[in-house]
Amino acid sequence: MTIRVKLFAAMRDLTGDEVVEVEVPDGATVGELRRALGAQIPLARSLLVRSGVAVNHDLVENDHALSAGDEVAVIPPVSGG
Amino acid sequence: MTIRVKLFAAMRDLTGDEVVEVEVPDGATVGELRRALGAQIPLARSLLVRSGVAVNHDLVENDHALSAGDEVAVIPPVSGG
Amino acid sequence: MFRLTRDPIDFHALTDSVRDPHCGAVVLFLGTVRDLTGEQVTVFLDYEAYGPMAEKKLAEIEADVRRRWPVGEVAMVHRLGRLDVGDVSVAVAVSTPHRGEAFEAVRFAIDTLKELVPIWKKENAPDGTGEWVHQSAPASRERQRPENS
């Protein structure tokens, strides 16, 4: 399935895109998505390791299983305030 | 010497006066002033026990020696804020 | 800056007055007149001060705050006279480089003001009776009945 992943801040600047499409097997986990994303955008790997992944607006662990249609985003360490 | 003592809040309401004059020996301490004040205004005794005495705008202990011309005030427990 | 005033406290101006480009944090505290103190319904309060001593103590608190925290500005105003429910009786504002310092400095300033500054309030109930608040110690005051702020 194709997962559309939203990117923000330095992560977006590294790729030049607000959204990247990543191909993963049906039912893939967030951990698998991370590996696919790192393979697709090698420059993003070091920030990706320090970033969270949000599914439908909540941070999830790497064993979380994805569904087609999930809203997925990479969340670099935040710096609001 | 005559010490003019300023009174505030319930202490003033008890006496009806903003200032009372208290006669004490020259060089009397604040403790002696307290006793003279209590004798002069028996109604004020129980609040006086819970009150501080300020000399020239600072709270002082009972062994503090008074001088003629000191600005003296009874400071009931405060409730600002 | 500190001031005793019989006029309404302009706490918006007070907040603006402490802002500083070197300071990333501003904290403002307002004490306001509550409609209830414990079980007691309050209709209005009278505040009075021993003015010269109150100003001396406020100056000491300001100096203490500046000594203890890297304060940009600190401002404290206490209102005197008759205050109605909802009125602001006291305002304290501080700016500091970082937020932890601003919270600590304002908390210290208002706690110390309530402990040391010779100001007294009289609570006036709907039945026309009024009573000066003279609890003897902050600890027992907290236990016996809640403060107004």
Added chain:
Amino acid sequence: MFRLTRDPIDFHALTDSVRDPHCGAVVLFLGTVRDLTGEQVTVFLDYEAYGPMAEKKLAEIEADVRRRWPVGEVAMVHRLGRLDVGDVSVAVAVSTPHRGEAFEAVRFAIDTLKELVPIWKKENAPDGTGEWVHQSAPASRERQRPENS
């Protein structure tokens, strides 16, 4: 109440919005853009958010604050877009019956906002370079270099 906005934050209106006759205490926190972050001179900041998730997290923080303290009102606003030195980036205001609760609730709200809400800032230096701030943990962020507030 919480809001993300690209307009200047009206923190005076925010302060007024939390006042409540049952509450004797109001605390306001403002985070403002400092001219210096550590050794780095800042000329302006850019803030961006992941909007829907940021709003969800702000709603969770508001619910948490209301659960943990007897809050009259709570209001949080974060600004996005370009901010200059001195601008207010975030404002949090809370009213509670007593002052200890108000200080604790505002401190909790701003600390949690800075930890959990997906908002990022880019620091733009006088030489035209800009850098997204992405420290990896609050603890190491404090050690490595001071925050803006």
